[in-house]
Amino acid sequence: MSLDRQPTVIARTVTRLVVPLILVTALALLFQGHNLPGGGFIAGVLTVTAFALVYVIFGLDYLEAELLDRNPGTRYETESGIIREYGTVFAVGLAVAVGSGIAAIALGYPFLTQAVAFVEPLPIYHELEVASALVFDLGVYAVVVGALLTILAEVGSE
Amino acid sequence: MSADLAVSTTHVVVAPMLAALVTAVLTLGTRRYDRLQRVLSLLGIGAYGVGVIVLTTRVLSGGTLTYQLSAWPAPFGITLVADALAVFMLALAALTTVAILIFSVAYVDEEGQRVSYHPLFHFMLLGVSGSFLTGDIFNLFVWFEVMLMPSYVFVVFYSGPRQTAAALQYTVLNLVGSALMLVAIGGIYATTGTLNMADITRRLADPAAFGIDPAPVLGLSAILLLVFALKAGIVPFQFWVPPAYRAAPAPISAFLAGVTKKVGVYAIVRLYFTVFAAGVVDGGLGLPGLSGESFLAFFGPVLFLMALASMLVGGVGAVSRDNLDDVFAYSSIGQVGFIVLPLAVVATIGDHSFGAAATDLQVLGVIAALVYSLNHAVAKSLLFMVSGTVFDAADTIELDRLGGLTTRYPVLSGSFFVGSLALVGIPPLSGFFGKLLVFDTGGQALAAGAPGAGLALAGALVGAIFTIAYLSRAWTKGFWGDVTPAVERGEQSTVLVGVVAALALVVVAIGVGFDPVYSFAEAAAEAALDSEGYVDAVDPEVVAHE
Numbered sequence: 294m295s296l297d298r299q300p301t302v303i304a305r306t307v308t309r310l311v312v313p314l315i316l317v318t319a320l321a322l323l324f325q326g327h328n329l330p331g332g333g334f335i336a337g338v339l340t341v342t343a344f345a346l347v348y349v350i351f352g353l354d355y356l357e358a359e360l361l362d363r364n365p366g367t368r369y370e371t372e373s374g375i376i377r378e379y380g381t382v383f384a385v386g387l388a389v390a391v392g393s394g395i396a397a398i399a400l401g402y403p404f405l406t407q408a409v410a411f412v413e414p415l416p417i418y419h420e421l422e423v424a425s426a427l428v429f430d431l432g433v434y435a436v437v438v439g440a441l442l443t444i445l446a447e448v449g450s451e
Numbered sequence: 452m453s454a455d456l457a458v459s460t461t462h463v464v465v466a467p468m469l470a471a472l473v474t475a476v477l478t479l480g481t482r483r484y485d486r487l488q489r490v491l492s493l494l495g496i497g498a499y500g501v502g503v504i505v506l507t508t509r510v511l512s513g514g515t516l517t518y519q520l521s522a523w524p525a526p527f528g529i530t531l532v533a534d535a536l537a538v539f540m541l542a543l544a545a546l547t548t549v550a551i552l553i554f555s556v557a558y559v560d561e562e563g564q565r566v567s568y569h570p571l572f573h574f575m576l577l578g579v580s581g582s583f584l585t586g587d588i589f590n591l592f593v594w595f596e597v598m599l600m601p602s603y604v605f606v607v608f609y610s611g612p613r614q615t616a617a618a619l620q621y622t623v624l625n626l627v628g629s630a631l632m633l634v635a636i637g638g639i640y641a642t643t644g645t646l647n648m649a650d651i652t653r654r655l656a657d658p659a660a661f662g663i664d665p666a667p668v669l670g671l672s673a674i675l676l677l678v679f680a681l682k683a684g685i686v687p688f689q690f691w692v693p694p695a696y697r698a699a700p701a702p703i704s705a706f707l708a709g710v711t712k713k714v715g716v717y718a719i720v721r722l723y724f725t726v727f728a729a730g731v732v733d734g735g736l737g738l739p740g741l742s743g744e745s746f747l748a749f750f751g752p753v754l755f756l757m758a759l760a761s762m763l764v765g766g767v768g769a770v771s772r773d774n775l776d777d778v779f780a781y782s783s784i785g786q787v788g789f790i791v792l793p794l795a796v797v798a799t800i801g802d803h804s805f806g807a808a809a810t811d812l813q814v815l816g817v818i819a820a821l822v823y824s825l826n827h828a829v830a831k832s833l834l835f836m837v838s839g840t841v842f843d844a845a846d847t848i849e850l851d852r853l854g855g856l857t858t859r860y861p862v863l864s865g866s867f868f869v870g871s872l873a874l875v876g877i878p879p880l881s882g883f884f885g886k887l888l889v890f891d892t893g894g895q896a897l898a899a900g901a902p903g904a905g906l907a908l909a910g911a912l913v914g915a916i917f918t919i920a921y922l923s924r925a926w927t928k929g930f931w932g933d934v935t936p937a938v939e940r941g942e943q944s945t946v947l948v949g950v951v952a953a954l955a956l957v958v959v960a961i962g963v964g965f966d967p968v969y970s971f972a973e974a975a976a977e978a979a980l981d982s983e984g985y986v987d988a989v990d991p992e993v994v995a996h997e
Contacts, residue, residue: 384479391476395469397521404465406522 300350308350315343326430327407333430337437344442353449379443386435393428405429463509464518464533466502467541467580470495475573485565489556492569496552499576503545507538511974515988517586525586526647526991532586534988536725536821539975540583540717543825547709547832548576550954554836555702557946558843563608563700571601575706582714586989588636588726589646591718595632595682598711599625605703606695617694624691628681635674642667648726649989652982655746656729665730669746672727676719676750683715685791686760689784693768696780701839704776708783709832713824716790720817723750723798724979751799755903758795759910761788766917770924775838775848778925779831785914786827786874789885792907793819793892800901810980812895817976819888822968826885829961830873833954837867840951841929844941850925855934859941863948864930866955871922873958876915881961884969886915 319339326332347356357363357375397406407429413420474495481488510516515534519525552572559568578598585591603625607618640646643654643663654661655668681688696704723746730746765785772778797816800809840863841856842848857864869880876886889911896904961968978984 380482384476384482388476388480391472395473398462398465398469403519403522404462404469405520 304350308346312343312346315339315346319343323430323434324427327409327424327426333433334437336430337434338441340434340438341441341445345445348445348449353446376443376446379439379446381439382435383439383443386432386437386439388432389435390429390432393425393432396425461509461516461518463502463506464516464531464584465520466506467499467545468531468577468584470498470502471573471577471580474498475570475577478569478573482565482567482570485561488569489564492552492573493556495573496549496576499580500545500549503538503541506533507542509533510535510538511971515978515984517989524992525989526645526650529590530586530647530649530989530991531584532649532985532989533584534985535971535974535978536717536721536976537583539821539825539971540713541580542971543713543828544576544579544583544710546957547828548706550950550957551702551705551709551832551836554705554839554947554950555700557944557950558702558839559700567604568608571604572706575601575605575711579710579714583717586648587646588639588648588651588722591648592629592632592636595714596629598714599629602699602703602707602711605699605707607698608700608703609698613694614698617698621691621695624681628678631674632678635671635678638671638674639668642671645991647989647991648722649986650991652726652729653986653991655727656982658730665746666732668727668730669732669749672722672730672746673750673753675722676753679715679718679722680757681715683712683719683787683791684784685715685757685787686764686784687757689761689764692784693777693780696783696835697774697776701776701835701842704779705832705835705839708779708835709828712783712787713828716787716820716824719754719791719794720820720979723747724794724813724817725982725985728980729982747798751795751797752903754791754795754798755907758788758791759906761785761791762910762914762917763788766914766921769921770917772921773850775841775850775853775925775929776835778850778921779834779838782834782874782918782921783827783831785917786823786831788914789889789911790820790823790827792911793817793823793889796892796896796901796904796907799903800896800899808899812892812899813980814973814976815888815895816892817979818969818972819885819892821972821975822881822888823885825961825968825972826873826881826958829954829958830870830882833866833870833951833958834874836947836951836954837863837870840943840947843947844943845937846941847937850928852935852937853929854932855938856930859934859938860943860948862952863943866948866951867930868926869955869958871926873962875919875922879959879962879965881958881965881968883962884965886911 319336322331322339323333323336326336394405398404407424407426409422409424411420411422415421474492477491477495478488481491510533515532517533518531520529520531522528555568555572556564575598578594578596578601581594581597582591585594603618603622606621607614636646639651643651644661645651645654654663655665658665677688684692696708699707727746731744732746733744762785765781765783765788768781769778769785772781793816797813800812838848841853844860845853847853873880873882876882890908893904893908893911897908
């Protein structure tokens, strides 16, 4: 991003405010996704919009230089720096999603079978729903975040 | 999920898919460790092969197996159905892809393998296996997509201008196809109220009981046929085939031509002979040339024209190409015509006016298509890998610059010879029985008085002559004659030639030991035509319509 066209103060301020909100909304969608509208996919897409906003407003290197406090990797190099980490997120997410399906087989149920348990009594919450589908959703979430950010960062650097 | 649900937990049904899926994830995770990645990839394809063998023996000895993913009962959950037809196709895929992957490890350069080759390969295999096993029509769409996405990357794998152009055309065309498929499936869901293929079959067989109208399903299934024809590269949807096969790495061309195309063929057999065959439109359509009331009677003439056109276009195209890959790509178009032709012939006689003989003839026609598919899968993969080996050694596959390969590389040339003769249909190779069964179907249909059977025989004959013409042309121009400088310079890779020679032996073995192959194909064909057996095996719960 060239220096002579800085985004306005308004844009930067709004981004600062909005990014945490987007991330919290995304997490809410992720955790309710197994039986309410939401889920790993849409939560992942929403998370990526937060990242996209940071990329658009603050530039491609901001995330690595300012937030992670390290030297940004050389651009145009695909297997380096943060792009490589996005790839890892993708691979780990896929492994988690597949693993959650295989766990059902290990317990003697068909592939991808899910279960749910209610933990109660709990203070304030009264009861907590622990769904195994959440693990699968987490995997999907990581796949979506990893894949979209790889595309974003890679295409963005060209 | 409570265990009292009557769901089967024969995990062997899902084993081939899991092998491919887990291997894809593992090879993705080990991208930075080249050797480990390759070892895992090869172990994975081995596990896939073992899974398919175990599943095949279980199905052939104990009958159709079903599996409810997530333990949701049919028709609500996704059903996997491993009947003889599905395992026949899986066996075809396993046989071919094991050879292709070993070939790939030696053929594709280190950088290419590191980037994404192995995960994509296994994802494509996962898509193929999923398509064969699924008993849910929407899930079929999903597996088609899983299969196609890696293939887009593979077509653009070498990232040159030619590859990019081919990939753009290939991707756009397939996306349009996928969109149509989704629309058609949505329509079928809206009309029949179910996505489970066994449930659709049952409802179409008795539309009044379920309060559905079969007529729209006929139109929607016609849209689906276009999509499958596109995937299988049947005329008039053949034009993407040559550029895509030429752009992709040789082992991937072998995969696309040998296995991925057969998914389109499988979908035609499964959906039109098992599922939609149950449908009848009262009073017929009343269009010229389309008599009869069953769905199959409508699709027969359409498939028939497409098959004849494929054989001609493929044959004429292949005769005039100057490049091994192009010859094989056009040949693929023609050969798919041979696969579809017996299906078309027996679909036209599907009408009950031919009596009990029709059933036997239908079985014969599907056997012919399956045996020919197997022959084409092995022989065409073999030929594409020969082309890859020639490119690896001589750096060119232009027929003008090749010559004298027989003197320089006798084993490689011998394998090409075996593969070509298999496509031509010389005994005792696998292709002889494929051709024999195709002609037998045509002959018996002619004897039974089926309309157009004579034309089918004539078309097959012309197609066969074209096959002889283009393969002998490739042989004389590329393999015989004086050794050209390009051929003189090169050095052949032992592994590549080894894989190719091994596949050539498989071609011979299928032909020599044809008896078990025939029984297997017969079981598969009977399963394909046994709509009631398919419904009984899945046994979807009856949901009362409102």
